[in-house]
Amino acid sequence: xxxxxxxSLFSPSKCxxxxxxxxxxxxxxxxxxxxxxxxxxxxxxxxxxxxxGSRMANNLIKAGFSVTVHDLNSDVLDKFSxxxxxxxxxxxxxxxxxxxxxxxxxxxxHVNDVYTGPNGLxxxxxxxxxxxxxxxxxxxxxxxxxxxxxISNYILKEKKGDLEKPFMLDxxxxxGVIAAEAGTLTFMVGGSEEAFAAAKPLFFSMGKGAIYCGGxxxxxxxxxxxxxxxAVSMLGVSEALALGQSLGVAASTLSKIFNCSSARCWSxxxxxxxxxxxxxxxxxxxxxxxxxxxxxxxxxNLAAESAKQAGCKHPLTSQAQKIYTELxxxxxxxxxxxCVFRHYYTGMDEHVDQ
Numbered sequence: 001x002x003x004x005x006x007x008s009l010f011s012p013s014k015c016x017x018x019x020x021x022x023x024x025x026x027x028x029x030x031x032x033x034x035x036x037x038x039x040x041x042x043x044x045x046x047x048x049x050x051x052x053g054s055r056m057a058n059n060l061i062k063a064g065f066s067v068t069v070h071d072l073n074s075d076v077l078d079k080f081s082x083x084x085x086x087x088x089x090x091x092x093x094x095x096x097x098x099x100x101x102x103x104x105x106x107x108x109x110h111v112n113d114v115y116t117g118p119n120g121l122x123x124x125x126x127x128x129x130x131x132x133x134x135x136x137x138x139x140x141x142x143x144x145x146x147x148x149x150x151i152s153n154y155i156l157k158e159k160k161g162d163l164e165k166p167f168m169l170d171x172x173x174x175x176g177v178i179a180a181e182a183g184t185l186t187f188m189v190g191g192s193e194e195a196f197a198a199a200k201p202l203f204f205s206m207g208k209g210a211i212y213c214g215g216x217x218x219x220x221x222x223x224x225x226x227x228x229x230x231a232v233s234m235l236g237v238s239e240a241l242a243l244g245q246s247l248g249v250a251a252s253t254l255s256k257i258f259n260c261s262s263a264r265c266w267s268x269x270x271x272x273x274x275x276x277x278x279x280x281x282x283x284x285x286x287x288x289x290x291x292x293x294x295x296x297x298x299x300x301n302l303a304a305e306s307a308k309q310a311g312c313k314h315p316l317t318s319q320a321q322k323i324y325t326e327l328x329x330x331x332x333x334x335x336x337x338x339c340v341f342r343h344y345y346t347g348m349d350e351h352v353d354q
Contacts, residue, residue: 037064037065037201038198038201040099040100040131040160040198041065041099041100041198041199041201041202042065042066042099043065043066043068043097043098043099043100044060044065044066044067044068044098044099044100044101044102044202045067045068045069045070045088045094045095045097045098045100045101045102045130046060046067046068046069046070046094046101046102046103046104047069047070047071047091047094047101047102047103047104047105047114047121048071048103048104048105048106048110048114048137049069049071049073049076049077049080049104050071050104050106051177051180051289052104052136052173052176052177052180053071053104053105053136054076055177055180055181056102056104056136056173056180056185056206057069057080057085057102059180059183059205059206060102060202060205060206061083061085062205063205065202065205066086067085067086068085068086068087068088068094068097068098069085069086069087069088069094070087070088070089070090070091070093070094090119091114091115091119091120091121091123092119092120092121092123092124093119094121095121095122095123095128095129095130096129097129098129098130099129099130099131099132100130100131100132100133100134100199100202101121101130101132101133101134102134102135102136102202103115103121103133103134103135103136103137104136104137105135105137105139106137106295106298107137107139107298108137108139108140108143110137111135111137111139111143111147112143112147115133115147115150115151116147116150121133122150122151122154126153126154126155127154127155127156127157128151128154128155128156128157128166129156129157129158130166131156131160131163131166131167132166132167132168132169132195132198132199133151133166133167133168133169134168134169134171134199134202135147135168135169135170135171135172136171136172136173136187137172138172138220138223138224138227138295138298138299138302139170139172139220139302140220140224140302140305140306141170141190141217141218141220141221141224141306142217143220144170144190144216144217144219144220145216145217147168148168148170148191148216148217149216151166151167151168152165152166152167152168154166167191167192167195168191168216169189169190169191169192169195169196169199169219170189170190170191170216170217170218170219170220171187171188171189171190171203171210171219172187172188172219172220172222172223173185173186173187173188173206173207173223174186174188174223174226175207176271176290176291177289177290177291178280178281178290179207180206183205183206183207183208184207184208185206185207185208185209186207186208186209186210186211187203187206187207187209187210187211187219188211188213188219188222188223188226189203189210189211189212189213189219190213190214190215190216190217190218190219190220190221190222191215191216191219193212196210196212221306223299224299224302224303224306225303227296227299227300227303228299228300228303228316228317228320230266230267231296231299231300231320231324231337232316232317232320233265233266233267234267234271234273234337234338234340235319235320235323235340236267237258237263237265237267237268237272237273238267238273238338238340238341238344238345239345240254240258240263241254241255241273241274241341241345242341242345242346245346251272251274251276251277252274252276252277255268255269255272255274255277267338271338272338273338273339273340273341273342274341275342281338282335282336282338282339283336283338283339283341283342286335287332287335287336287338287339287342288335288336289336290336290337290338291336291337292333292334292335292336292337293324293327293328293332293333293334293335293336293337293339293340294328294333294334295337296324296337297321297324297325297327297328297333300317300320300321300324301321303317303321304317304318304321323340323344324337324340326344327339327340327343327344330343
């Protein structure tokens with residue numbers, strides 16, 4: 001019944017037994033004016049304006065959405081306020097002003113607090129204005145599932161067509177700060193498939209891809225697996241480049257070989273960890289910006305815990321977890337995770353490609 005109600009609300013045609021034609025024919029597009037936006041998506045709340053969230057919110061604003069924002073950092077709020085963007089003091093106030101709320105937060109604890117804490121999104125009774133909540137944080141799947149189940153117990157203040165209850169999508173992203181800035185993120189989405197389809201204008205205003213992963217929590221699970229593979233890839237590329245330099249092969253030469261042969265991967269051809277090999281990546285600016293090592297360590301902790309719960313072997317997860325924890329303990333937690341090349345494998349600045 002919920003599926004049918006969603007289709008009747010957001011599809012131009014009446015609900016039919018198994019018609020997905022409207023969703024299958026959806027084409028990503030950029031909206032130049034709020035007049036072209038679907039009415040159920042026009043008012044968007046955004047909570048969490050860090051390196052990723054601020055850029056994602058900016059892209060929603062550029063796409064014509066009416067955006068209301070909140071963050072604990074008052075300086076960031078002031079910047080958005082000076083841009084003419086509505087700001088709120090609490091998540092609850094954002095909820096009261098929005099039809100859809102997007103959250104981009106550092107950890108499971110932050111997500112729980114923003115949703116269920118005092119003055120949280122769900123504060124103030126069982127009636128909610130937003131019909132959809134999208135959490136793009138990288139957190140453990142069980143927390144995503146718990147919050148989704150909690151939201152399903154609420155009721156909309158005003159019906160959206162025949163829709164009476166709100167939905168939640170867990171939709172973490174891949175691509176980092178560079179893709180957030182460019183609007184080329186990839187979203188991994190768990191939750192209702194129909195809610196996912198209805199939210200596509202939002203996803204494609206912030207990214208270039210949105211992949212449906214299944215039920216609640218599956219987007220979070222997919223992101224943990226993606227970041228595990230990324231961490232292991234970065235360690236492998238860094239180790240090989242450090243070895244190559246020690247054997248007398250320039251990192252730029254070895255990277256060219258990697259990128260046109262079987263070692264080719266994102267860590268080598270798009271995010272090379274050796275200073276001097278690529279422009280526009282963190283290694284070219286002393287590993288500032290990008291995806292902090294402390295966040296990679298956090299994600300590896302999530303992967304290790306998930307592997308234990310699932311009864312899966314995870315030797316590479318454990319080793320990567322150990323290396324990034326050590327990196328953080330040595331004071332490099334704020335540097336981009338590609339700094340593992342310099343601060344773990346070489347330990348000196350002289351290993352810069354010539």
